Amino acid sequence: MTAFYHVCFVVPDLTPTMHDLQRAAGVEWGDPVSDRLGEWDYRIVFTAGGPPFIELIEGPSDSPWDASEGARFDHIGFWTSDVRHGSRRLEAEGMPVDFSGCPYGRPFAYHRMDSIGARIELVDVGRQAGFLHRWHPSGEPMPAIGEEPGN
Template sequence: MTGFYHVCFVVPDIERAMDDLRRAAGVEWSAPASDRLGEWDYRIVFTTGGPPFIELIEGPSDSPWDASKGARFDHVGFWTSDVRQGSRRLEDEGMPLDFSGCPYGRPFAYHRMDSVGARVELVDFARQADFLDRWHPDGKPMPSIDETSTG
């Protein structure tokens, strides 16, 4: 299945996680960015070098990226041409919606995938150009899950 472009860990200390993964796996990082969604301030960073990316998010307690009980693998991210339609499909497949950024003006959604203890993230394909400009400026466009899924 393509459209896949990253894995994400939520972490209580983004610099420590970046350093550990750099030493363990030799990955390089973009500079972390700070952002806000709703009432939550968070920090985010992606590896350089192209897909698949590793994403780290450091978020506050009670946020969608709460790591107050320790770092954890959080989600697998995919591009989609329609977040709402993709969310309906995942719900029909038994993966309930866990959090949607859509009400906050951010076209993404997390769905629980209890069989692996993580979430699936769908991100609107329309955001890909901005993503590439910010995190992978020399990168080529990536397909969406809808373009490559066989059903």
């Protein structure tokens, strides 16, 4: 079971993108966070206005968030009650795993969805409370876990 909560753009530089989206759409941003996954250092930020969120990721070349060829729409994110089960279902539907954070101790997986030219991200709902604490501490609750994407 899953619930939609964000869209993500991979960008070469967070700062000008944050400014552009703030000017164009009036969105507010949390503070960018630097992190590391495997061999890749990256920066990430989410809008502060509540669901659905906009996520921006700035990652190095040859990483899952490589923007060396320019900014792009990267994925639609869903909370899931079971990343492995959801991944098996998406693979069976013809959406192969593009990258999994599970081997790095992060319960998420990206699946290619060629029909939209982007990925679907499944994130374990066990991370939701920490996500909300960081990015949406005073907001409304997230939607309940519902049907898998595509059902």
